[in-house]
Amino acid sequence: MLDxxxxxxxxxxxxxxxxxxxxxMKNMGLGDLALVAPRSEHRSADAISRASGADTILAAAQxxxxxxxxxxxxxxxxxxxxxxxxxxxxxxxxxxLGERLPGELAGDGTRVALVFGRxxxxxxxxxxxxxxxxxxxxxxxxxxxxxxxxxxxxxxxECRLAWLAAEHGEAPxxxxxxxxxxxxxxxxxxxxxxxxxxxxxxxxxxxxxxxHDPAKPRxxxxxxxxxxxxxxxxQMEVNILRGMLxxxxxxxxxxxxx
Amino acid sequence: MLDxxxxxxxxxxxxxxxxxxxxxMKNMGLGDLALVAPRSEHRSADAISRASGADTILAAAQxxxxxxxxxxxxxxxxxxxxxxxxxxxxxxxxxxLGERLPGELAGDGTRVALVFGRxxxxxxxxxxxxxxxxxxxxxxxxxxxxxxxxxxxxxxxECRLAWLAAEHGEAPxxxxxxxxxxxxxxxxxxxxxxxxxxxxxxxxxxxxxxxHDPAKPRxxxxxxxxxxxxxxxxQMEVNILRGMLxxxxxxxxxxxxx
Numbered sequence: 001m002l003d004x005x006x007x008x009x010x011x012x013x014x015x016x017x018x019x020x021x022x023x024x025m026k027n028m029g030l031g032d033l034a035l036v037a038p039r040s041e042h043r044s045a046d047a048i049s050r051a052s053g054a055d056t057i058l059a060a061a062q063x064x065x066x067x068x069x070x071x072x073x074x075x076x077x078x079x080x081x082x083x084x085x086x087x088x089x090x091x092x093x094x095x096x097l098g099e100r101l102p103g104e105l106a107g108d109g110t111r112v113a114l115v116f117g118r119x120x121x122x123x124x125x126x127x128x129x130x131x132x133x134x135x136x137x138x139x140x141x142x143x144x145x146x147x148x149x150x151x152x153x154x155x156x157x158e159c160r161l162a163w164l165a166a167e168h169g170e171a172p173x174x175x176x177x178x179x180x181x182x183x184x185x186x187x188x189x190x191x192x193x194x195x196x197x198x199x200x201x202x203x204x205x206x207x208x209x210x211x212h213d214p215a216k217p218r219x220x221x222x223x224x225x226x227x228x229x230x231x232x233x234x235q236m237e238v239n240i241l242r243g244m245l246x247x248x249x250x251x252x253x254x255x256x257x258x
Numbered sequence: 259m260l261d262x263x264x265x266x267x268x269x270x271x272x273x274x275x276x277x278x279x280x281x282x283m284k285n286m287g288l289g290d291l292a293l294v295a296p297r298s299e300h301r302s303a304d305a306i307s308r309a310s311g312a313d314t315i316l317a318a319a320q321x322x323x324x325x326x327x328x329x330x331x332x333x334x335x336x337x338x339x340x341x342x343x344x345x346x347x348x349x350x351x352x353x354x355l356g357e358r359l360p361g362e363l364a365g366d367g368t369r370v371a372l373v374f375g376r377x378x379x380x381x382x383x384x385x386x387x388x389x390x391x392x393x394x395x396x397x398x399x400x401x402x403x404x405x406x407x408x409x410x411x412x413x414x415x416e417c418r419l420a421w422l423a424a425e426h427g428e429a430p431x432x433x434x435x436x437x438x439x440x441x442x443x444x445x446x447x448x449x450x451x452x453x454x455x456x457x458x459x460x461x462x463x464x465x466x467x468x469x470h471d472p473a474k475p476r477x478x479x480x481x482x483x484x485x486x487x488x489x490x491x492x493q494m495e496v497n498i499l500r501g502m503l504x505x506x507x508x509x510x511x512x513x514x515x516x
Contacts, residue, residue, distance in 0.1 A: 020405065023405060023408075024404075024405070026398060026401045027401055027402065027403070028398065029397075029398040050405075053401065054401065137415070138415075138418055138419065138422055139285045139286065139287075140287040143284045143285055143311065144285065145285070146281075146285050146411075147281060147407075150278070150281075150282055153404075153411060153412065154411060154415050157395070157415075161353070161396065164396055181346070181348040181349065181488065182348055182349040182350055182391075183346050183347065185346055186346050206502060206505070208509070209502075209505040209506050209508070210505060210508075210509065211502055220498065223494070223495060224498065227489050227495050230489045230490075231486070231488045231489035233485060236481070237481060240481060240482065243469060244464065244467075244469055247464070247467040247469035248467050248506050250467070251466070251467040252506075252510060252515075253514050254514060255513060256510065256511050256513060257510075
């Protein structure tokens with residue numbers, strides 16, 4: 001799916017933005033870049049330095065004179081645009097764009113183009129009117145113009161999330177996200193019995209060090225249970241906590257030091 | 259909500275990334291920037307030019323020497339990280355981070371910090387272990403390192419989407435179920451500074467009772483940090499834990515009993 005998404009930049013004037021776009025694309029797994037009448041050199045030192053390793057995408061970029069040529073083989077063309085236009089046009093959020101991609105790209109050889117305009121003036125009305133839909137990145141109304149490579153990054157990120165969701169099922173990284181802490185853990189969870197033995201041990205030690213008076217408990221053990229149970233301790237963590245308690249008991253049985 | 263989100267950059271070496279970060283923040287409606295021991299000048303011409311109008315954020319940025327100072331008043335600290343670490347840590351996707359923000363920031367004066375590391379080496383393990391959770395931007399495994407300002411843009415974008423959803427009811431309003439623990443809590447969350455004082459106290463006591471040997475740490479403090487940070491202790495819970503440690507110290511200074 002990601003191979004079938006083309007990033008089209010029109011009239012880019014800063015080589016750093018060409019390099020930054022290539023880097024953002026490669027970070028998100030995209031590779032198809034088309035440059036329409038660029039006003040800067042995509043193989044310049046500035047472009048290659050900002051690409052920091054993604055210059056293969058710059059080298060492979062197709063350079064054309066018109067938007068027509070860049071999107072001729074695409075079945076869906078989406079233009080990045082500020083929201084308000086004199087003539088209303090079908091508008092997608094970046095997330096809605098991502099959600100549409102798997103369906104759009106289900107057919108053989110279908111391609112989607114995401115079109116970005118000039119740093120200073122964006123896309124012309126003629127260019128916007130060649131798009132099936134426009135996509136707007138939600139932004140601060142008082143400061144709404146994103147850097148070009150940064151805007152490409154946001155849309156490429158939504159493309160990647162949509163691809164991950166299509167590949168792996170509803171939630172991206174579903175296996176890791178099914179873990180209690182969002183990541184594969186290094187130890188199995190402690191059993192209820194392990195935890196109860198820890199709480200008994202903890203209470204004995206707290207009485208021994210005169211911190212806890214069972215005659216006036218004042219919710220102390222309840223608060224400690226709430227704290228430790230919330231963390232869902234694993235087996236090694238309970239062993240460490242028990243070890244700490246035993247070390248305190250041993251130390252308290254010895255004469256004071258220093 | 260967006261006012262309560264702080265972007266923290268550690269050891270940034272390229273002024274362009276400072277400017278690009280300020281621009282991405284202002285585009286998404288964020289304004290609170292902290293720079294920890296930057297290796298470049300945030301008021302330089304390069305930084306201001308890449309900020310292209312967001313230089314007010316650079317001018318207002320607080321410049322500090324340590325991560326501690328930058329996040330002392332934050333109740334949730336999330337570090338941007340590559341996925342694999344020797345010691346697994348609670349992990350969020352950028353979207354899950356956004357979904358958690360309305361609940362996290364429902365309380366008065368609560369702050370969230372999003373921490374980003376150096377361009378060349380990211381965050382150190384010590385820095386990552388000061389975070390409640392880590393966030394990973396899904397990326398191409400063969401080319402996974404995003405430009406710093408671009409990574410800030412992606413997380414700031416998810417913050418803005420979460421804020422729009424909460425403000426405009428595009429998602430359920432903040433309810434008790436969206437509180438960090440699914441219910442309204444009885445005490446405010448402990449600050450980062452409170453937690454660090456607890457960890458220092460805990461380490462002193464563990465050395466005193468011969469449980470911890472700083473010469474052979476074997477991940478002990480890292481595992482304890484991971485356990486307690488996961489539980490998100492509230493202020494009263496931290497006071498109880500500190501009180502337990504003080505009681506152990508007092509008891510160890512007295513002769514053995516019975």
